[in-house]
Amino acid sequence: MAGHEPALELRPAAPEPPRLQRAEPLEGDAVRARQVQGEPEVGVAAFLDGIQESRVLAHWPGGVPVVHGTVAATIRRRRDRTLVAWRPEATRIERALFVPRAALGDIAWEALAAGCALRDTLESEDRGPWHPLDLTARALSAVQRRREAVEVQCAELWCAEGDGPLFVDGGIAGAGTAAHSPLAVGVVKSHRTLYVDGDTLPLVLGLGEGERTTLFTVTSPRRAPVASWYLRLRAPAAHDALWGLVRVEVALDGATTARADLVSRWLLAERAPVALPDPRWGAMAYGVRLTEEYLRAVTR
């Protein structure tokens, strides 16, 4: 099904500009650095991750890209130091053609729909003409939204029926009901948006290994507010200042200093084994890497 062209995710894309965004302190009156109290301890019961892959299969007349996308998410539960499938419905895999219906035309849409699942990459109010690259970018966004959607389905399932903390690769603010669950712990590895202002930036970048910031609130118009903090998993040494740094998200309700320390201890415990050879190993838990590998194995 996949074409010979590289995955869209691997193509150079116009980068989202990095930015600083001030966050409201939740633990004290200002964001500060502090040592995580206590030794690392094992607390995470399961890992949630999702993957996506999309390729342009063909170009319809008029330069309309026909993109095949695969999205998947799963929860891998830890049992006897080994990750195993939690339950069948906690592994979700979707494959579809992502095409702009308005650009394609109804006849072509119906013809394609007879053979496979289709997803429209345009909003109902979108009107052409469209730049072909814009259509490709919209397809990629649509795939990404589906990936986030299946991740949310899995997270909500765990938070409803699972037992124990769930390590979610990425934030939980957009994870529906999971954003309010005490079971979900979101771990964000990318930092294009840093939730600091100019005064606290040096403090975050200067966190030492095993140190965290105090809690602050992350809010977004279309997402649930969550409690968050930065945690330095590994000393950056010769790497850049963001290396080994994660931002943790938990439900706002119950977000106390003690809980932040407890969750931080869980995350510090997940530093071993290292997620090498993944280049993101400085901030990536091995459980996340295994979950990702599992998804790649079952989707190929």
Add this chain to the structure above:
Amino acid sequence: MPIGRVVATERKPNTPHEFHFWTALDAPVGIGTIVRVEGPPTSDGRLVTVYGVVVEGFSYTDLQTPLHDVLGADGDPAGAMRAPTDRTEIRLYTAHALRHVPDEPLQPVPMGSVHLASDADVAVALRMDGYLREGQRTAIPVGVYRSGAMQSPIYLDADFLLGPEAAHLNISGVSGLATKTSAVEWLLGSIFAHFPAQKGSVAAVCFNVKGPDLCFLDQPAVRLDDADRALYEAMGVPAEPFRDVEYFAPWTARGHALATLRSNEALAHNVHPLSWGLREVLQFAEVLLNKDDVDAKADALIDFIRERVVNQEFSDSLLERAHTVRSFADLEQWFRELLRGMEGRNAETWRTHHVATIRKVRNRLTNISTRCRGLVTDDGTSNDLPFGAFRDRAVYVIDVASSEEDAQDLIFARVVSQLREQLERRTLGVDHVVVFVDELNKYAPSDGPDTYVRQMLLDIAERGRYLGLVLFAAQQFRSQVHRRVVGNCGTALFGRMDMDELATPGYATLAPATRVKLSTLDKGQLMVRHPHFAQPVFVRFPRPAVLSGREGMERYPAEPEPMLEVAVTRSLRALDPSVTLEWVKQAIVAAPEDDVLRARNRTLQARPEDVKAYFRAQFRGRALPEQVAVRPSALPLAGAGSDDPYSF
């Protein structure tokens, strides 16, 4: 329930003969495990089943380099142990196909589910089903294949072990682990228990070449445990010693006792002397004479002596009288008179034989009785194996452990020749004979001179199966044995092997893991190759149900060579329990030791009804057999009953 899945990649593809599969980490699979692969139904509805044996195992994780693990543990091994998640690990096995069902078309092994082989699977996988069928059963248990809690008896096909389809068995293994001798003892017991009646009778001739290894085959083992007994029961072999065993050994150089460690009087009842006179030895003079000795001229003279001089009256103008040469002493007398006659006439040749050749042959032949003292008698008396009266399921042990190399060679050559001749004529008494020889690398080395014994072993290996003459041979280093000998052995057993030996080309076909397993086998474990088995399999066999050599020596210590009177008393008492030491002392008083021993030997050979009278008669001159009644021999000798008192 499947325990694995067949996998194949472009780099590691499956073939019709080799496939790969993965299992759970705790699956009961190891090197040597037999598995069954069930392939998915083909488009035409066929189900393909493939049986295989695991020959290699791999384990790896997703680590790209060990350095990553060091980094993850901050250089502290204990830190790695604290990791909350173990690295993903795989158990990947390589198996060699044993059998495809159906056989055709022979295709690469399908991507099927892998199961541990059941009892029935093992029989099919090793093609034993063909000879386990009721009514056509020719199965000989060789051991059990173990997998988890399952024990499956493994059988050899008698048609391929004892002929006529194939034959012979070779066993290799390092010394000191009691594997080679134990395996042969066990297998002989198994053969005796399971050799099918319709295939006739079978006996064994074992050459004990070192220590007391085979000296107690008729005595029960003391160390059989429940596990051993369970193995015997599983394979339907009685856990008991051999019921019918006879021992043979040459005399010691002094001649007072037999040269065997089975010298305890409690076990003397079935120990017999092995001694030969001129006639028996001259047939095999080539064994003791090297090529430099026996040139064409010498060979011609030896042939002349054998055909014209020995055992018949011979007259010649050079001789002072007619000679009837029956012993080495007679031969020496004949040579002496002949050479004297030639010197008297200043003759350089006699009947085309040059005087130098005559002197050389005299020297070499008369020397034999010295070189093989104890085995070869000067006086022509002979005690031999009961050729012509071999018994079904009997074991005849020839103890040559204390004999010189020349004597060992002579014994081997003559015994095997007799077996061969009599099997050809169907006069041996049994239809099949297993000849067990240890230290085969000594008798049939891969290099070195082409000896008579090696030629004989080659002959057995290549043609013995048609006659029922089967070679069971053992050695430490198979690579040092002549290729044609081991190559003709249909069945091969391997105990624990030396790594250096395993590095030789003969083992190149084995997978590295199989070689490593061979180098670490426990006592009681064997790897078996058999014509029906597409791949070697590992089996366990029980301890032999006979007393081991070491334990036998503790229970029945060897006795020191006795004084002459005591030795004679013991020998004669075996024929007549009323013989006492006092009687012997009186009977031999003032007689030279050589005469006493000669009298004893003649009495043992004749086995007279009146032992005392016959023995005494020896000191009054040569006794004629018709003067005394001869008792029926328990071990009748070939040709006995003729007028010739030296006949046998």
